[in-house]
Amino acid sequence: MSELGTIEELPKDYVTALTDLNVGPLWPSLRAFLPFGQPDRETVPTFWRYQDIRPLLLQAGELTPIEKAERRVLMLCNPGLGLENAQATPSIYLGYQLILPGEVAPNHRHTPSAIRFVVEGEGGYTTVEGEKLPMERGDLILTPSGLWHEHGHTGSGPVIWLDALDLPLVYRMEASYAVEGPPQSPKNIPDSSQRLYRRAGLTPYKALDRNRSKYPLLRYPWKEVRQNLLDLASGSGPGEAVHLAYINPETGDECLPILGFSALMLRPGEEVAPARRSCSAVLHAIEGRGQTEVDGATFDWAEHDTVAVPTYANFKIRNGSSKEPAFLFMVDDAPMQRKLGFYEEFS
Numbered sequence: 574m575s576e577l578g579t580i581e582e583l584p585k586d587y588v589t590a591l592t593d594l595n596v597g598p599l600w601p602s603l604r605a606f607l608p609f610g611q612p613d614r615e616t617v618p619t620f621w622r623y624q625d626i627r628p629l630l631l632q633a634g635e636l637t638p639i640e641k642a643e644r645r646v647l648m649l650c651n652p653g654l655g656l657e658n659a660q661a662t663p664s665i666y667l668g669y670q671l672i673l674p675g676e677v678a679p680n681h682r683h684t685p686s687a688i689r690f691v692v693e694g695e696g697g698y699t700t701v702e703g704e705k706l707p708m709e710r711g712d713l714i715l716t717p718s719g720l721w722h723e724h725g726h727t728g729s730g731p732v733i734w735l736d737a738l739d740l741p742l743v744y745r746m747e748a749s750y751a752v753e754g755p756p757q758s759p760k761n762i763p764d765s766s767q768r769l770y771r772r773a774g775l776t777p778y779k780a781l782d783r784n785r786s787k788y789p790l791l792r793y794p795w796k797e798v799r800q801n802l803l804d805l806a807s808g809s810g811p812g813e814a815v816h817l818a819y820i821n822p823e824t825g826d827e828c829l830p831i832l833g834f835s836a837l838m839l840r841p842g843e844e845v846a847p848a849r850r851s852c853s854a855v856l857h858a859i860e861g862r863g864q865t866e867v868d869g870a871t872f873d874w875a876e877h878d879t880v881a882v883p884t885y886a887n888f889k890i891r892n893g894s895s896k897e898p899a900f901l902f903m904v905d906d907a908p909m910q911r912k913l914g915f916y917e918e919f920s
Contacts, residue, residue: 616883617653618867623877630671639676646670661881662853664906666740671733672726680723683751685740686829689714692877696728701791705759711795717788737904739831766790770822780823790822802838827908839892839899846889851917854882854905861899864891
């Protein structure tokens with residue numbers, strides 16, 4: 574492999590002439606842009622313990638009223654990418670969001686796509702394009718790009734959920750912005766997407782029309798996903814992953830264009846080692862306890878803890894219980910990589 578020339582080897586007047594024209598030589602930086610074998614990474618395996626963050630999130634509820642916050646969130650920032658950049662991985666933004674009884678997070682829409690994964694509390698709801706969606710523990714709720722959405726709380730005690738957005742990518746493309754709107758008037762049928770898409774293999778007849786909705790299903794209840802994982806586990810052999818993807822029920826595609834979402838179950842005492850992949854990911858513990866090992870770094874997790882997995886990382890997940898299953902929620906950027914044509918898996 575030949576050594577590439579450096580910027581210091583070039584005459585200073587030549588470099589000055591290039592700089593004056595907003596031009597630069599590629600070869601001194603070529604290996605930085607195209608390293609051999611594997612990308613260079615700034616992202617590091619990172620662990621966020623929910624029980625450490627929760628008191629500070631509740632304190633934020635005392636310090637900042639919703640009127641001054643709009644969205645009361647503590648962001649999960651990867652130290653390798655810089656705490657100021659609001660990135661859990663290069664393309665995934667994460668944050669724990671708090672809403673208190675009687676509060677309303679006002680109606681808006683924005684260019685990044687978002688999901689809400691409910692961590693704790695009762696009485697919360699999200700309204701998306703007039704569809705009022707209850708927020709129960711473990712539910713996945715979509716607020717896709719450009720759709721109006723607002724949050725509210727009619728119960729007691731705090732409601733907390735995990736936000737995941739493709740904000741880092743949209744922001745770096747200089748395409749990120751929001752628009753405020755008046756409060757929504759919910760439709761007559763609350764949570765209508767759940768009523769219309771209740772069973773796999775069935776769809777409303779009108780959905781066969783080509784003018785169907787781009788996002789027909791907006792809420793994926795955890796109680797149904799959990800039962801599906803248990804059913805899948807009963808028919809899966811030892812060592813076979815129990816892993817379900819959240820998809821668009823009409824097309825079979827990922828439910829959002831850039832980020833993908835899935836749920837995993839680890840049987841008692843089970844360890845799984847997913848294939849090394851080109852995409853980045855985050856793992857969020859829904860139930861149980863265990864360990865995640867990422868490129869040699871080991872994290873002991875419990876319910877609601879979160880781990881960042883960089884691109885091209887080797888990782889293993891272990892269930893810490895010999896009696897009870899463990900359940901995890903995964904966010905990754907595989908859909909984006911597939912569309913761009915460079916998604917890879919390695920044995």
